Amino acid sequence: xxxxxxxxxxxxxxxxxxxxxxxxxxxxxxxxxxxxxxxxxxxxxxxxxxxxxxxxxxxxxxxxxxxxxxxxxxxxxxxxxxxxxxxxxxxxxxxxxxxxxxxxxxxxxxxxxxxxxxxxxxxxxxxxxxxxxxxxxxxxxxxxxxxxxxxxxxxxxxxxxxxxxxxxxxxxxxxxxxxxxxxxxxxxxxxxxxxxxxxxxxxxxxxxxxxxxxxxxxxxxxxxxxxxxxxxxxxxxxxxxxxxxxxxxxxxxxxxxxxxxxxxxxxxxxxxxxxxxxxxxxxxxxxxxxxxxxxxxxxxxxxxxxxxxxxxxxxxxxxxxxxxxxxxxxxxxxxxxxxxxxxxxxxxxxxxxxxxxxxxxxxxxxxxxxxxxxxxxxxxx
Amino acid sequence: xxxxxxxxxxxxxxxxxxxxxxxxxxxxxxxxxxxxxxxxxxxxxxxxxxxxxxxxxxxxxxxxxxxxxxxxxxxxxxxxxxxxxxxxxxxxxxxxxxxxxxxxxxxxxxxxxxxxxxxxxxxxxxxxxxxxxxxxxxxxxxxxxxxxxxxxxxxxxxxxxxxxxxxxxxxxxxxxxxxxxxxxxxxxxxxxxxxxxxxxxxxxxxxxxxxxxxxxxxxxxxxxxxxxxxxxxxxxxxxxxxxxxxxxxxxxxxxxxxxxxxxxxxxxxxxxxxxxxxxxxxxxxxxxxxxxxxxxxxxxxxxxxxxxxxxxxxxxxxxxxxxxxxxxxxxxxxxxxxxxxxxxxxxxxxxxxxxxxxxxxxxxxxxxxxxxxxxxxxxxx
Numbered sequence: 001x002x003x004x005x006x007x008x009x010x011x012x013x014x015x016x017x018x019x020x021x022x023x024x025x026x027x028x029x030x031x032x033x034x035x036x037x038x039x040x041x042x043x044x045x046x047x048x049x050x051x052x053x054x055x056x057x058x059x060x061x062x063x064x065x066x067x068x069x070x071x072x073x074x075x076x077x078x079x080x081x082x083x084x085x086x087x088x089x090x091x092x093x094x095x096x097x098x099x100x101x102x103x104x105x106x107x108x109x110x111x112x113x114x115x116x117x118x119x120x121x122x123x124x125x126x127x128x129x130x131x132x133x134x135x136x137x138x139x140x141x142x143x144x145x146x147x148x149x150x151x152x153x154x155x156x157x158x159x160x161x162x163x164x165x166x167x168x169x170x171x172x173x174x175x176x177x178x179x180x181x182x183x184x185x186x187x188x189x190x191x192x193x194x195x196x197x198x199x200x201x202x203x204x205x206x207x208x209x210x211x212x213x214x215x216x217x218x219x220x221x222x223x224x225x226x227x228x229x230x231x232x233x234x235x236x237x238x239x240x241x242x243x244x245x246x247x248x249x250x251x252x253x254x255x256x257x258x259x260x261x262x263x264x265x266x267x268x269x270x271x272x273x274x275x276x277x278x279x280x281x282x283x284x285x286x287x288x289x290x291x292x293x294x295x296x297x298x299x300x301x302x303x304x305x306x307x308x309x310x311x312x313x314x315x316x317x318x319x320x321x322x323x324x325x326x327x328x329x330x331x332x333x334x335x336x337x338x339x340x341x342x343x344x345x346x347x348x349x350x351x352x353x354x355x356x357x358x359x360x361x362x363x364x365x366x367x368x369x370x371x372x373x374x375x376x377x378x379x380x381x
Numbered sequence: 382x383x384x385x386x387x388x389x390x391x392x393x394x395x396x397x398x399x400x401x402x403x404x405x406x407x408x409x410x411x412x413x414x415x416x417x418x419x420x421x422x423x424x425x426x427x428x429x430x431x432x433x434x435x436x437x438x439x440x441x442x443x444x445x446x447x448x449x450x451x452x453x454x455x456x457x458x459x460x461x462x463x464x465x466x467x468x469x470x471x472x473x474x475x476x477x478x479x480x481x482x483x484x485x486x487x488x489x490x491x492x493x494x495x496x497x498x499x500x501x502x503x504x505x506x507x508x509x510x511x512x513x514x515x516x517x518x519x520x521x522x523x524x525x526x527x528x529x530x531x532x533x534x535x536x537x538x539x540x541x542x543x544x545x546x547x548x549x550x551x552x553x554x555x556x557x558x559x560x561x562x563x564x565x566x567x568x569x570x571x572x573x574x575x576x577x578x579x580x581x582x583x584x585x586x587x588x589x590x591x592x593x594x595x596x597x598x599x600x601x602x603x604x605x606x607x608x609x610x611x612x613x614x615x616x617x618x619x620x621x622x623x624x625x626x627x628x629x630x631x632x633x634x635x636x637x638x639x640x641x642x643x644x645x646x647x648x649x650x651x652x653x654x655x656x657x658x659x660x661x662x663x664x665x666x667x668x669x670x671x672x673x674x675x676x677x678x679x680x681x682x683x684x685x686x687x688x689x690x691x692x693x694x695x696x697x698x699x700x701x702x703x704x705x706x707x708x709x710x711x712x713x714x715x716x717x718x719x720x721x722x723x724x725x726x727x728x729x730x731x732x733x734x735x736x737x738x739x740x741x742x743x744x745x746x747x748x749x750x751x752x753x754x755x756x757x758x759x760x761x762x
Contacts (some may be wrong), residue, residue: 009410010410010412012407012410012412015403015404015407018403019400020395023394023396026393026396029390029391029393031391031393031565031570032564032565032572032573033565058439058440058573059608060438060608061594061607061608062443062607064477067445082718085594086594086601087594087596087606088594090604091594091595095446095476095605095607097478146409172403183413184412184413184414184612189412190608191412191413191612191613192413192439192608192612212703213442213467213468213469213472214468214472214706215468218698218706219698219699220694220699220705221468221699221701221703221704221705222532222704222705222706223470223705223706224475224476224706225442225468225472226442226443226472226476227440227442227443227469228574229440229573231572231573232572232613233572233614233615234612259484280430285703291612292757314599317599317600318600318601318602320602321601323601323602323603324601324602324603324604325595325602325603325604331495340439354469362563378609
């Protein structure tokens with residue numbers, strides 16, 4: 001049996017290099033609350049992401065909580081989002097005393113469908129929360145035009161879109177704000193971590209307060225903030241990981257090509273179409289498996305890979321409207337049947353990080369191409 | 382000028398020892414999401430704190446968010462708490478869609494006053510959130526009796542009470558749940574961190590879900606959870622710091638005696654009375670300065686210490702009802718004037734950690750005892 005292969009593996013810096021920064025932290029005894037390494041990382045990420053405002057958080061979820069609070073959305077108002085996302089997206093809306101409203105996704109990109117967003121708008125809608133899912137970016141122009149027309153805030157969950165660009169413009173310059181995740185599973189990680197980026201330099205001050213309990217100074221608390229502080233060791237890891245990101249991205253780009261070649265021509269298997277104007281983040285490699293054509297389902301492939309110690313991820317399954325707390329929430333769609341209800345049982349993320357090699361891809365591709373299994377399932381159906 | 386002396390200084394493990402655990406983490410590549418070190422620390426703290434349920438969190442604030450959600454308090458209901466606390470306490474109530482209601486404190490202990498809590502109860506009250514402030518524990522019997530009588534949940538913010546005991550019983554066995562903070566400023570720290578402890582083993586399951594987005598398994602999301610996960614490096618620091626805690630507590634106990642002796646007999650200066658049934662956590666050393674008797678105010682002393690590079694802390698100033706978002710919230714009190722409105726300008730926390738030595742205490746005591754300043758202020762008034 002091969003050693004286990006997971007969807008991602010965290011990039012970690014050389015321990016020797018980390019030791020140098022740990023010595024700095026131990027010498028200063030400043031271990032959190034916006035220490036010097038935190039300041040350096042925030043400054044480097046501001047440049048890297050090409051935005052006026054970039055504020056570190058202890059994780060992306062708390063970043064989402066803060067960013068929804070940044071815009072003073074009316075209590076109880078509705079935020080339109082996609083159900084094909086991680087739980088954090090919908091939950092952050094709820095934690096802000098707002099109501100998540102779910103809209104369908106585009107079949108091509110699996111991002112939130114602007115035509116479906118229009119169907120979901122009511123007098124109570126205050127914002128749209130798009131998700132650049134898997135690293136594929138949303139239709140930013142169409143969403144902005146809807147937001148403008150209806151006076152809505154437009155926020156992006158950019159957990160999967162670190163370093164993505166649209167027409168050479170940083171992804172976080174679109175909409176009112178974007179939230180990145182630096183969780184261990186992400187291209188760039190600080191073990192746990194996140195960042196709120198906005199195109200508006202004036203947002204910095206309020207985000208700074210929101211991250212640290214709303215404290216303005218020794219004498220004033222001006223917001224109902226939270227503890228969103230990243231500690232100095234996480235910042236140290238970020239400082240050491242950041243210079244490795246472009247190389248990792250290149251390796252993943254090559255891996256994507258390998259996968260595309262290996263799976264090319266399989267009937268019923270669809271992989272992500274490249275977005276011509278977009279520099280991809282290279283976060284995930286999802287495939288969409290149509291069992292009616294392919295003969296085996298997403299869950300079949302998942303189990304077959306698992307039997308070989310290869311752990312793909314049914315991502316996103318379940319979708320938000322399948323969660324107990326959001327059960328019964330409708331999915332607004334411009335289609336007769338929401339596409340997301342179909343694709344949620346079709347999409348599978350394959351192992352995707354720099355060290356996945358040709359041999360791994362061949363082994364995975366063999367599972368997809370194994371004709372006996374196809375025949376077996378066809379015979380049984 | 383002496384080197385700066387702060388109220389606290391984070392306990393940090395030996396870097397060589399940390400390196401051993403970092404090598405373990407680097408070898409496993411499990412850096413968060415409940416890794417092996419996280420499991421070990423949670424298990425050690427369960428024993429140390431003497432509770433059936435002890436769940437690590439990324440910080441105490443997120444622990445407070447989770448614990449309020451644990452009990453399914455009715456949306457919009459009222460939680461009675463003290464305004465003499467850190468911002469996290471009141472904010473966590475708000476983030477849960479609940480309303481903080483503020484009650485006065487006892488003059489002797491500065492903890493929430495049971496008689497004032499009674500004044501604050503309405504048909505909408507769902508819980509009491511007491512704070513073991515500075516390490517002084519609340520009147521747990523009186524609060525429990527009120528909670529029982531009115532069918533309220535009783536939760537403690539135990540950020541200051543790590544390892545405290547009442548009649549040899551662990552502090553977290555009182556009430557329905559307690560939340561500890563492991564922030565750098567705390568007796569036991571994991572840089573940032575926190576823990577929810579409850580006397581009920583059945584709470585473990587739901588807290589486990591709440592900490593990780595409500596995820597029960599690959600197929601089910603059952604709660605509107607949050608990301609409250611502590612990463613493996615923080616757990617490593619906790620594992621190495623925990624064996625040092627008792628020695629640090631002893632040193633602080635000796636320091637408390639030194640302070641008590643040094644400040645003894647000063648008219649208008651009051652330090653914390655020992656609680657006979659209580660093993661103190663030894664988190665903070667607050668003094669209460671009555672300017673009308675002492676001749677100088679808390680703020681005077683704060684400034685005089687600061688001029689000597691000694692950074693005491695006006696803790697808690699401002700109190701919650703002085704924050705912009707809670708301005709106008711009444712303070713329910715069994716007294717004619719809420720005592721907290723008086724004491725908020727009187728209380729000062731002095732430097733309090735093991736390495737504060739006799740010389741430091743003498744220097745601080747000189748500021749308190751300097752007769753010239755007393756005379757100057759008296760002449761001016």
